[in-house]
Amino acid sequence: MIRPDAPVLLEIRDLHASVDDQTILKGVNLTIRAGEIHAVMGRNGSGKSTLSKILAGHPAYTVTAGSVTYNGENLLELDPEIRARSGVFLSFQYPVEIPGVSNLEFLRVATNARRAHRGEEELDTFAFEDLVRERLAVVQMDPVFLDRSVNEGFSGGEKKRNEILQMALLEPLVAILDETDSGLDIDALRIVAGGVNQLASSDNATLLITHYQRLLDLITPDYVHVMAAGRILRTGGKELALELERTGYDWVDQELARLEGGRTPVEVG
Numbered sequence: 001m002i003r004p005d006a007p008v009l010l011e012i013r014d015l016h017a018s019v020d021d022q023t024i025l026k027g028v029n030l031t032i033r034a035g036e037i038h039a040v041m042g043r044n045g046s047g048k049s050t051l052s053k054i055l056a057g058h059p060a061y062t063v064t065a066g067s068v069t070y071n072g073e074n075l076l077e078l079d080p081e082i083r084a085r086s087g088v089f090l091s092f093q094y095p096v097e098i099p100g101v102s103n104l105e106f107l108r109v110a111t112n113a114r115r116a117h118r119g120e121e122e123l124d125t126f127a128f129e130d131l132v133r134e135r136l137a138v139v140q141m142d143p144v145f146l147d148r149s150v151n152e153g154f155s156g157g158e159k160k161r162n163e164i165l166q167m168a169l170l171e172p173l174v175a176i177l178d179e180t181d182s183g184l185d186i187d188a189l190r191i192v193a194g195g196v197n198q199l200a201s202s203d204n205a206t207l208l209i210t211h212y213q214r215l216l217d218l219i220t221p222d223y224v225h226v227m228a229a230g231r232i233l234r235t236g237g238k239e240l241a242l243e244l245e246r247t248g249y250d251w252v253d254q255e256l257a258r259l260e261g262g263r264t265p266v267e268v269g
């Protein structure tokens with residue numbers, strides 16, 4: 001929901017970033033206010049995951065120019081752990097498996113770190129079990145997944161549900177969901193999208209990174225941004241996603257060629 005007077009939660013200005021001396025982001029600008037749902041779309045290799053990893057503080061990526069302000073603070077100066085605790089949540093495109101670490105305990109430690117940051121008391125095992133059982137409903141998840149190792153042997157859909165469960169417990173201010181729809185069948189997609197919709201509120205914001213329109217049939221974005229070659233080329237409302245579905249990304253090449261002075265950049269597909 002767009003409210004022009006809502007506080008800005010995330011302000012990305014002219015963000016440039018590289019990995020292994022290769023420039024990936026070439027001036028990303030994005031302003032996200034409380035209550036908004038943004039979708040970033042774009043072909044493979046356009047820099048979507050790079051943007052999300054930089055926001056989460058992934059050490060492999062170097063910010064070479066620009067700024068990111070999160071809830072009034074310089075996000076880029078905060079350690080990844082502090083970012084997570086203060087309410088920046090990233091759901092990975094490929095959630096990691098952590099053999100030997102109980103999912104329940106993993107979720108409890110993460111939840112307590114977030115609670116401590118908010119000045120709330122730590123939940124012991126029993127109190128946490130009550131909370132987690134209540135939140136399982138958000139993603140219609142079976143409690144047996146709590147007793148297993150984090151994501152170990154989970155199907156693609158179960159991993160994504162586990163990510164949304166984590167989000168339901170952490171109550172982030174800014175949730176970044178990187179291709180949460182990839183590899184999901186329609187039932188799992190509905191459940192995951194339903195969870196995201198339940199958790200979106202006027203106090204928080206959601207950044208959905210997706211390749212396909214189909215997720216946006218279930219989660220209605222306030223803004224859609226098209227990313228290409230490390231920049232946001234175009235911003236519109238939810239109708240922009242529908243237009244992309246019809247026209248594809250061919251116009252992107254022409255616009256990039258114009259921007260880069262006649263050269264047509266090659267994107268990996």
Ligand code: ADP
Nearest residue numbers: 019020024043044045046047048049050051060
């Ligand atoms: P998207 O998520 O839009 O598909 P990515 O952000 O994953 O795109 O990748 C953007 C570009 O950056 C690609 O060309 C990719 O190969 C490159 N890239 C991303 N991460 C790394 C890395 N760790 N090492 C080398 N190149 C990378």
Ligand code: MG
Nearest residue numbers: 048049093179
């Ligand atoms: Mg990606």
